[in-house]
Amino acid sequence: MLNASLKELSAALAQKKISGAELTKLFLDRISRLNGSLNAFITVDAEKSLAQAHAADERIAKGTAQPLTGIPVAHKDIFVTRDWLTTCGSRILSNFVGPYDAHVIERFNDAGAVILGKTNMDEFAMGSSTETSFYGPVRNPWGQAYVPGGSSGGSAAAVAARMAPAATGTDTGGSIRQPAALSGLSGLKPTYGLVSRYGMIAFASSLDQGGPIAKSAEDLALLLNVMAGFDARDSTSVERAREDYVRDLEKPLAGLRIGVPKEHFGEGLAADVGKAVEAALREFEKLGATRVPIGLPNSGHSVPAYYVIAPAEASSNLSRFDGVRYGHRAKEHRDLADMYRRTRAEGFGAEVRRRILIGTYVLSHGYYDAYYVKAQKIRRLIADDFAAAFKQCDVIVGPTAPTVAFKIGVKAADPVQMYLNDIYTIPVNLAGLPGMSIPCGFGKDDLPVGLHIVGNYFSEAKMLNVAHQYQKATDWHKREPTGIQR
Amino acid sequence: MSLSSEEVRRIAELARIGISDAEAGAVQAQLNDIFELIGRMQKVDTEGVEPMSHGQDLKLRLREDLVTERDQRERFQSLAPEVEQGLYLVPKVIE
Numbered sequence: 001m002l003n004a005s006l007k008e009l010s011a012a013l014a015q016k017k018i019s020g021a022e023l024t025k026l027f028l029d030r031i032s033r034l035n036g037s038l039n040a041f042i043t044v045d046a047e048k049s050l051a052q053a054h055a056a057d058e059r060i061a062k063g064t065a066q067p068l069t070g071i072p073v074a075h076k077d078i079f080v081t082r083d084w085l086t087t088c089g090s091r092i093l094s095n096f097v098g099p100y101d102a103h104v105i106e107r108f109n110d111a112g113a114v115i116l117g118k119t120n121m122d123e124f125a126m127g128s129s130t131e132t133s134f135y136g137p138v139r140n141p142w143g144q145a146y147v148p149g150g151s152s153g154g155s156a157a158a159v160a161a162r163m164a165p166a167a168t169g170t171d172t173g174g175s176i177r178q179p180a181a182l183s184g185l186s187g188l189k190p191t192y193g194l195v196s197r198y199g200m201i202a203f204a205s206s207l208d209q210g211g212p213i214a215k216s217a218e219d220l221a222l223l224l225n226v227m228a229g230f231d232a233r234d235s236t237s238v239e240r241a242r243e244d245y246v247r248d249l250e251k252p253l254a255g256l257r258i259g260v261p262k263e264h265f266g267e268g269l270a271a272d273v274g275k276a277v278e279a280a281l282r283e284f285e286k287l288g289a290t291r292v293p294i295g296l297p298n299s300g301h302s303v304p305a306y307y308v309i310a311p312a313e314a315s316s317n318l319s320r321f322d323g324v325r326y327g328h329r330a331k332e333h334r335d336l337a338d339m340y341r342r343t344r345a346e347g348f349g350a351e352v353r354r355r356i357l358i359g360t361y362v363l364s365h366g367y368y369d370a371y372y373v374k375a376q377k378i379r380r381l382i383a384d385d386f387a388a389a390f391k392q393c394d395v396i397v398g399p400t401a402p403t404v405a406f407k408i409g410v411k412a413a414d415p416v417q418m419y420l421n422d423i424y425t426i427p428v429n430l431a432g433l434p435g436m437s438i439p440c441g442f443g444k445d446d447l448p449v450g451l452h453i454v455g456n457y458f459s460e461a462k463m464l465n466v467a468h469q470y471q472k473a474t475d476w477h478k479r480e481p482t483g484i485q486r
Numbered sequence: 487m488s489l490s491s492e493e494v495r496r497i498a499e500l501a502r503i504g505i506s507d508a509e510a511g512a513v514q515a516q517l518n519d520i521f522e523l524i525g526r527m528q529k530v531d532t533e534g535v536e537p538m539s540h541g542q543d544l545k546l547r548l549r550e551d552l553v554t555e556r557d558q559r560e561r562f563q564s565l566a567p568e569v570e571q572g573l574y575l576v577p578k579v580i581e
Binding site for chain 1: 489493494497498500501502503504505513516517519520521522523524525526527528530532535536537538539540541542546547549558561562565566567568574576577578579
């Protein structure tokens with residue numbers, strides 16, 4: 001059951017081979033055994049989860065089950081969840097119990113899925129290693145000295161260690177795809193606007209997008225069917241007809257044009273990752289796809305532009321944390337201004353404070369044009385590069401991250417080194433495109449390598465088809481970490 | 487470019503984040519590393535390029551000016567550090 005796909009779990013529940021309550025207990029037991037060492041979950045509440053599981057069992061008995069009814073799903077602690085502690089990995093929200101449900105949580109609840117717990121993450125999703133969490137670093141199930149990637153590292157570690165069948169994440173610069181890559185999983189960041197941001201604690205609003213992390217593309221399709229959809233409460237939610245993301249999974253890939261950007265195979269790419277990605281491209285050729293060399297000439301400017309735009313939006317979004325309406329408030333203070341300063345100094349960790357300071361500076365009087373407007377112009381150039389590339393190809397394929405997982409601690413003191421982890425994923429967020437990562441082999445120290453698949457706007461069904469056909473021909477996505485306790 | 491320690495203190499004040507003298511030096515050094523990275527974009531020719539504020543050219547929707555939320559004052563105020571008679575309390579601002 002621990003390794004079963006969502007489709008298999010759904011069938012087992014329908015055929016009464018296992019009840020929703022038994023399934024939830026199975027995963028809760030595994031969490032209680034493994035979470036002490038991996039630290040993937042911030043909050044687990046067996047009573048609440050089991051109550052939902054019993055409700056799901058009644059629904060199954062009545063014959064009104066949907067595909068995910070009774071299936072436990074772990075949620076990144078960025079999604080506000082009614083009556084669940086929702087911390088966003090921060091001290092400033094360490095006492096914040098959700099007063100309402102995020103749209104994503106509502107959708108899973110309506111589908112009859114069970115909330116299995118809230119997963120650890122980089123504080124306010126700012127990080128690529130899940131080391132900036134106030135609740136301590138998450139360990140990679142493939143090697144506990146290594147990071148699982150971030151910022152959705154708790155979700156990735158939970159699924160990789162089979163503590164959850166599937167999880168949610170969010171991706172502002174790579175925070176679904178990079179942890180999926182470093183933890184040997186499949187993860188999808190949808191087109192901007194496809195999944196509602198209502199109740200998803202804001203980091204950089206023009207870039208943030210929620211999506212699923214799971215063991216396979218097929219599972220991702222089932223999860224996206226639940227997560228995607230218009231929501232009037234998010235002003236950037238896109239109004240469009242609902243899609244079934246499972247519908248195209250079985251289409252053959254003959255004739256598929258795969259764009260290969262030379263900029264993503266140059267300096268900075270580790271040889272072991274490059275080798276695994278090259279082998280994956282050859283596999284796609286065997287499946288009938290052809291390679292098209294493409295250029296994304298402005299791709300290299302994406303990290304500098306991102307570290308203007310994302311902190312600028314963050315400094316504005318995080319101004320709401322002032323110790324007045326919710327969250328942590330400093331005990332000692334002289335006056336109101338001192339209360340703000342101390343609350344925010346105590347409540348935010350070093351990386352969040354750094355990004356707020358960068359954002360405050362680039363938006364301050366006299367610097368706006370030189371930084372913010374300049375970065376927005378580069379954003380346009382990056383989006384234009386993709387538009388030109390998609391005239392020649394159907395999907396773009398390359399490495400998700402330049403290296404396999406790195407050791408906990410080695411990049412924590414050097415923000416710039418940490419930022420460069422997301423060099424291949426950031427351009428996709430800037431352009432608002434959908435991107436995914438799937439496992440494509442192993443590199444140094446037997447750690448997983450992720451393959452990055454980028455599609456045109458709203459082409460998630462096509463990308464899932466491409467990933468699923470690859471996963472039918474290979475078994476990288478079926479490998480599981482061996483070093484952890486059974 | 488590089489930020490002086492006065493500039494670091496000024497933006498910290500704008501952001502309402504207290505910085506101790508002990509951490510100011512390290513923060514200044516890290517911010518300067520980051521601004522060196524950011525500075526690399528200045529060499530890109532962006533003459534005549536239209537700034538892009540959003541991932542897609544989204545048109546913001548308008549809605550009827552109607553009350554759509556229910557009154558949940560008590561639920562929301564139960565999360566506040568300090569409330570009294572339905573009001574949020576802050577340290578005294580006027581003597």
